[in-house]
Amino acid sequence: MTGTTSTADAPAIRKGLVGVIADETAISKVNPDTNSLLYRGYPVQDLAAHASFEEVAYLLWHGELPTTAQLAEQTATERASRALAPVVRDAVLALPTTCHPMDVVRTAVSVHGANDPQAEDSSPEAEQAKALRLWAVLPAVVALDQRRRHGLPEVEPRDDLSYAESFLWLTFGEVPDPVVVRAFEVSMVLYAEHSFNASTFTARVIASTLSDLHSAVTGAVGALKGALHGGANEAVMATFEEIGTADRAETWLDEALAERRKIMGFGHRVYKHGDSRVPTMKASLDELLEHTGRQDLAELYDALEAAMTERKGILPNLDYPTGPAYHVMGFDTPTFTPLFVAARVVGWTAHVMEQHAHNALIRPLSAYAGPDQREVPER
Ligand code: ACO
Numbered sequence: 194m195t196g197t198t199s200t201a202d203a204p205a206i207r208k209g210l211v212g213v214i215a216d217e218t219a220i221s222k223v224n225p226d227t228n229s230l231l232y233r234g235y236p237v238q239d240l241a242a243h244a245s246f247e248e249v250a251y252l253l254w255h256g257e258l259p260t261t262a263q264l265a266e267q268t269a270t271e272r273a274s275r276a277l278a279p280v281v282r283d284a285v286l287a288l289p290t291t292c293h294p295m296d297v298v299r300t301a302v303s304v305h306g307a308n309d310p311q312a313e314d315s316s317p318e319a320e321q322a323k324a325l326r327l328w329a330v331l332p333a334v335v336a337l338d339q340r341r342r343h344g345l346p347e348v349e350p351r352d353d354l355s356y357a358e359s360f361l362w363l364t365f366g367e368v369p370d371p372v373v374v375r376a377f378e379v380s381m382v383l384y385a386e387h388s389f390n391a392s393t394f395t396a397r398v399i400a401s402t403l404s405d406l407h408s409a410v411t412g413a414v415g416a417l418k419g420a421l422h423g424g425a426n427e428a429v430m431a432t433f434e435e436i437g438t439a440d441r442a443e444t445w446l447d448e449a450l451a452e453r454r455k456i457m458g459f460g461h462r463v464y465k466h467g468d469s470r471v472p473t474m475k476a477s478l479d480e481l482l483e484h485t486g487r488q489d490l491a492e493l494y495d496a497l498e499a500a501m502t503e504r505k506g507i508l509p510n511l512d513y514p515t516g517p518a519y520h521v522m523g524f525d526t527p528t529f530t531p532l533f534v535a536a537r538v539v540g541w542t543a544h545v546m547e548q549h550a551h552n553a554l555i556r557p558l559s560a561y562a563g564p565d566q567r568e569v570p571e572r
Contacts, residue, residue, distance in 0.1 A: 206560050211462070215394070215555070220253060220543050221386045223463055230469040232386055233257070238473045246356050246381040247271070250328065250539045253386055254321060254546070267325065274329035275350040275359060277337065281305050282347075285334060290342050294335070295418040298531045299411055301334040302327065306407020315405060315549060323406050324542035331535040332356070336363035339528045357381060360535065365523055372484045373522055376477040380515050383470040384533050386540030392416040392423065396541045400548040401555040409545045414534055420457065423537070426529040428457035429516030433493055442496035446504060458513030459501050467508045474514040485521045 207213045222231040230237045233252050240249050244258065251259040251267055259267065277285075284304040288297055305327060306312060311319040337347055348366045351359060357378035358368050368374070387393070395416040399409040417423035436445045449456060461468055482491045494517060498509055519529045 204558075204560075209462075215389060216397075216553075217551075218388060218544070218547060219256070220540065220547060221388050223388045223469070225464050225466065228464060228467050228469045230387070237383060237470060241379045241382045241473050244382070246378050246385070246536075249382050249385055250356075253539050253543045254324060270322075270325055271329040271356065272352040272359075274326045275333060275352070275363075277330060277333045278305065278308055280308050281330070281334065282337065285337055286341065293418070294338050294342075294527045294531045295414060295424075295534075297338045298331070298334060298534050299414040299418075302331075302407060302414055303411045305330060305334075306405070306411070309407065312405065312407070315403070317546065317550070320406050320542070320546050320549065324538075324546070327407070327410065327542070328535070328538050331531075331538060332360040332363050335528060335531040335535060336360070338531070339364055339525055342525070361522070364528075369522070370484065372480055376481045376518055377522060379477045380474060380518060380532070381536040383474055383511060384515070384536035386537070386543065390422065391419075392537065393541055393544050397544050397548045398555045400545040401552055403549075403552070406542060406545050410538060410541050413537075413541045417534060417537065418530060421455075423512075423530045423533040425457045425510070426512040426516045426519065426533060427526050429512055430520050430526045430529065432457055432497070433490070433517060433520075436493060436497065438489065439492035439496040442493060443500045446497065446500045450504060456497075456501055456505075456507070458516060459505075459507045459509055461508075461510045464508075464510070468510040470511045471509050471514060474511060474518065478514040478518045481518055481521055487517075487521055490517050490521065 220233065222229075222234075224230075232240060232249065233256055235252070235258075240252070244252070247268060248258055248264060251264060255263075281301055281304050285297055285301055288300060306323075309323055309326065311323055333350060340347060345366075348363050351362060354362055354368065355374075355378070357374055361374060361377060362368050389397070392413040396409040396413040399412045400406070420428050436442055446456065478494070479491065482488065494514075498513070501507055501509075515533075516529060519532060520526065524532065
């Protein structure tokens with residue numbers, strides 16, 4: 194249950210922190226009334242159309258789009274930091290192949306952080322450098338884990354590819370068609386930042402204790418894993434597989450709603466009239482499905498969306514188009530949420546730096562609902 198409860202002598206409880214403005218941020222602005230999302234003032238759909246993911250990362254971290262020289266410097270560092278340190282590789286390979294890839298990413302972030310030469314340096318320069326190194330290495334972690342689960346050998350990083358191309362190269366051992374690369378890059382831009390969502394807020398809570406950047410990101414990965422947040426993109430694909438074909442969508446939905454199941458990839462805490470990022474990702478998905486000849490998936494997508502809109506008036510969120518997009522790109526379903534991590538780590542680390550720059554310990558109150566004070570019985 195979400196909502197506000199209060200009594201005459203007790204302050205209101207905002208269950209789920211619904212509607213609570215916890216702090217200011219200059220990083221992004223979500224406007225549910227106009228279904229818009231701005232990164233540092235720029236509409237996200239314009240950035241997706243005209244900027245690379247690397248430029249968007251620079252923008253989110255520094256507040257402005259990079260000059261050519263600034264982008265070249267960031268790119269050189271990122272490309273030089275793509276390889277896994279042996280201690281991180283060993284940690285990934287030590288985990289069972291049956292564990293969830295988000296557990297692998299969470300562990301790898303923690304080990305990478307402990308191994309970072311500036312681990313305990315919280316100066317703004319060190320935090321920026323750590324954010325860049327962590328962002329740079331995540332594709333190798335995610336790709337290594339998917340490949341080992343399929344019995345495939347690791348792929349050597351290349352320094353002549355963009356971030357998106359390199360991610361696909363490390364995962365598949367080839368750079369796919371530009372349509373695929375573009376759709377993947379668009380998804381990264383759209384996933385990069387979204388104000389005080391659950392995982393970002395988790396990162397800010399941890400940062401507010403003056404804990405370090407990697408601890409904050411490790412916690413954020415844990416928050417993102419849940420099905421009500423980032424885990425929904427995997428669950429969308431599971432839904433599509435369960436339904437099978439477009440002609441079964443309505444019946445499936447009616448049964449699922451009768452069982453009071455949540456339909457993954459639909460609804461949003463902030464957007465109640467549609468998610469600002471969906472039209473951009475849907476356009477990329479359409480291109481991808483056309484390119485890969487997956488008309489069946491396009492029909493299923495439309496059929497479930499139409500039925501959900503008609504039955505509940507609840508619209509898709511970004512995880513709805515990214516799920517099938519990642520599927521046709523060739524990622525296995527458990528890898529979807531780790532892809533979200535590699536994008537959102539930019540937003541998380543920008544928020545950690547903002548929190549540290551204007552810190553106040555985040556420590557809300559609770560209303561006690563347990564027994565009245567009582568005596569410990571004789572024992
Ligand atoms: N399927 C079925 N019913 C839904 C859904 C859904 N996906 N979303 C909301 N509802 C219903 C609720 O059951 C509730 O109905 P009720 O009033 O009869 O109980 C009503 O709509 C209001 O929903 P809330 O749960 O109060 O909405 P809230 O803002 O708390 O939840 C959330 C938002 C968690 C995203 C919810 O819509 C949901 O569970 N969606 C599915 C998971 C998902 O796709 N998460 C991804 C989020 S976006 C992202 O991470 C990129």
